[in-house]
Amino acid sequence: MIRRLELDGTIASNTGIKHRDTLNTKKALNGLGFYKAPAGGLTGVSDRAMFAGIKRFQRQTGLRADGVVTPNGPTLTKLNAALARRPADGGERPREAARAKEAGDRTKRQPPKVEWDTEAVRALSVGGRTFDTTGPVRVQMVNDSLHPDGLRYNVVWHALDADGNVVPEVRSADNKPVEHGGHVSPWGGVQERVFEPPYDNPYGFRVRVWIPPQAANSGNSAGPYLNIFPAKKPEQVR
Numbered sequence: 521m522i523r524r525l526e527l528d529g530t531i532a533s534n535t536g537i538k539h540r541d542t543l544n545t546k547k548a549l550n551g552l553g554f555y556k557a558p559a560g561g562l563t564g565v566s567d568r569a570m571f572a573g574i575k576r577f578q579r580q581t582g583l584r585a586d587g588v589v590t591p592n593g594p595t596l597t598k599l600n601a602a603l604a605r606r607p608a609d610g611g612e613r614p615r616e617a618a619r620a621k622e623a624g625d626r627t628k629r630q631p632p633k634v635e636w637d638t639e640a641v642r643a644l645s646v647g648g649r650t651f652d653t654t655g656p657v658r659v660q661m662v663n664d665s666l667h668p669d670g671l672r673y674n675v676v677w678h679a680l681d682a683d684g685n686v687v688p689e690v691r692s693a694d695n696k697p698v699e700h701g702g703h704v705s706p707w708g709g710v711q712e713r714v715f716e717p718p719y720d721n722p723y724g725f726r727v728r729v730w731i732p733p734q735a736a737n738s739g740n741s742a743g744p745y746l747n748i749f750p751a752k753k754p755e756q757v758r
Contacts, residue, residue: 531589539564648730655751663704
């Protein structure tokens with residue numbers, strides 16, 4: 521874990537940020553529990569979760585929650601003070617470890633109940649589908665061909681605000697969507713994957729499942745396709 525955060529410039533959503541500053545800020549927030557590293561690991565590309573983590577830290581430390589960190593500013597000062605209080609090996613203090621274990625035990629005893637909206641299945645063989653959800657999304661890739669076949673697809677999440685509108689955010693042109701999928705066995709073979717929201721947002725997300733143009737994987741293809749199952753809303757789960 522990073523022991524001290526030093527910045528060459530300002531961290532803000534409306535200005536250009538050096539990749540090194542972004543990466544080190546994410547490391548600091550991650551070490552303090554204010555940023556969850558995505559599946560692909562920490563990167564130097566800024567994202568909404570990083571700025572949300574900055575605001576949460578600011579609120580908890582009595583600062584103005586504007587999501588801005590300036591060199592030698594109050595937020596950076598308090599971040600470094602918090603980092604200095606962490607153990608040198610990056611581990612947790614005994615009390616913190618006990619609380620984390622207790623929280624983990626509660627989670628194991630009470631796993632979240634997820635039910636899938638089977639009536640909202642969206643079969644997709646080309647193009648994309650867009651829908652709103654507050655939970656995970658289950659995607660099935662089905663191959664009805666006589667030979668192994670498959671496709672590649674993307675799942676992109678956009679946060680919503682209290683009015684159900686997409687929250688504007690800056691995304692780097694280099695931050696391309698991750699491709700999922702691959703080959704599936706013939707005669708009704710299925711490959712299934714569950715995608716979790718990238719971070720907590722009480723208003724949910726607008727999700728786009730998209731199949732980009734691609735070459736056919738089989739000369740006798742019957743057309744592999746996707747079945748998309750959004751999670752039911754909490755009020756629909758019994």
